[in-house]
Amino acid sequence: MITQELNRLGFNHEDIRFARKCCLLRLSRGVYVAKHVCAVETHRPLWAGIEDSTFEAYPEYGDMRDEVTKLDAAVMARCEQQFQRRQSGSGDGTEPSDGETASSSSGTEVISHISAAIIHGLPLASPVTHQVEVVRPGINRRFANLHVRGTPIPKHHQGTIRGMRVTTLERTLVDVARAYSLEVSVAMIDDALHRHLTTPEKILTVLGQAVEKRNTKKVRRALELADGRRESPAESIAAVRFYEHGIHGMSPQVSFVIDEAGTQIRVDFCHRQARLIVEIDGLGKLYLGSGVPREELERERRREQWLRDRGWQVIRISWKELFSEAKFEEIKLAIMRSETAAAASAR
Structure with missing residues (x-):
């Protein structure tokens, strides 16, 4: 909302200044947004839409x-x-x-x-x-x-x-x-x-x-x-990091059939030659699906174990780790080891 709208609601300069200490957030000069429902009854015109679910709280x-x-x-x-x-x-x-x-x-x-x-x-x-x-x-x-x-x-x-x-x-x-x-x-x-x-x-x-x-x-x-198969900004950032670190061969969103009924699991990135899986934990990822982090963690653990039992190495990258070097050096090392092993077996 803008100053003109607040004025029409009956708020003068002092009223607006007081509300900014409570439930009103200033975005820029003359531009505001209601953050939440507060206990001040005179502020009701600011957050009434939140209370009646017309719009969401900030x-x-x-x-x-x-x-x-x-x-x-x-x-x-x-x-x-x-x-x-x-x-x-x-x-x-x-x-x-x-x-x-x-x-x-x-x-x-x-x-x-x-x-x-x-x-x-x-x-x-x-x-x-x-x-x-x-x-x-x-x-x-x-x-x-x-x-x-x-x-x-x-x-x-x-x-x-x-x-x-x-x-x-x-x-x-x-x-x-x-x-x-x-x-x-x-x-x-x-x-x-x-x-x-x-x-x-x-x-x-x-x-x-x-x-x-x-x-x-x-x-x-x-x-x-760019690749339209990726499903989140975190996966896109990971792909850019792969490019910056000279990592090639990481295919996005690869599926595996895990039982006779045709049940599938999908992984974020797969390097088939190195038998390497990379999973990206973006912001809030564990709150998707069931909505319960503990259940989601258990499901992720079972998926990982299925992959490890079949000889796949799984590396998880958290949101914070996307912006550091360590995990990408670990990935490069895993790929280099697989290439070395493949060369040795070919002799």
């Missing part, structure tokens, strides 16, 4: 997901803020944010990059920015919570979602791959391919049409590494 995880959630809320608030300006005109009292004037963004702004990815429902592997990102022709400026880029965006690279102009899915993927790390861009491309939202050919076509040519090789590298 989630807090205690990890990096909090930053992603905050950016998501800021992007949605930006869309609402711009919608209000277009509906009532720049002179309606809507509070401009981050030092801009109300007229500076009217009619020209296109949501782009990470912010557009959020609107398209793409996953953000890590909180790489706290700023809402937009494009306005000929303007390059950074405010506290807003990043304005001046790169021209062709009309056919724009669409409308929730009343806001947004870069198309393919253009968004190209822009993110050009501006951010492989772990961020590959996770988004993998997700879009996995859900059959686009194809590599369509992304390459948009890349060729873009005026900007900076980091084109980086975009192509992200496309080369």
Whole structure:
């Protein structure tokens, strides 16, 4: 919600300042979100929607997901803020944010990059920015919570979602791959391919049409590494780490038939020659399925034991370990040992 909406609900400047100490979170200048239901009755208009389940309470995880959630809320608030300006005109009292004037963004702004990815429902592997990102022709400026880029965006690279102009899915993927790390861009491309939202050919076509040519090789590298078989950002990050460490031959989402009834188990990555399985434990993975971590752990243990009994080595990588060297050196060593053993037996 924006300051204008709070004013219409009867909250003045002092009321808003008090609510920020309680149940109201400030995302940027003039942009807020209700965090939870509180005990102050006068704050009911802020969180009534949470109480009657019209919308959910602002989630807090205690990890990096909090930053992603905050950016998501800021992007949605930006869309609402711009919608209000277009509906009532720049002179309606809507509070401009981050030092801009109300007229500076009217009619020209296109949501782009990470912010557009959020609107398209793409996953953000890590909180790489706290700023809402937009494009306005000929303007390059950074405010506290807003990043304005001046790169021209062709009309056919724009669409409308929730009343806001947004870069198309393919253009968004190209822009993110050009501006951010492989772990961020590959996770988004993998997700879009996995859900059959686009194809590599369509992304390459948009890349060729873009005026900007900076980091084109980086975009192509992200496309080369992308694979729609992967099912989570954690798996995508692992694939990027394999590339960075020179590890080849890791096939994603390989299935094994475990009984005569045809029951199957699937593993995240499999290196058949080395008889090596790599499983990635992303954030919250053990809370999927049954919803009970202990049951999920037991199921994972039984799967691993089945594989080990048949001569497979299983290496698990936690979310934290994705960003360190040790596990990937262990994987490289396992593959090297298998290659050495294969060479010796061939003599």
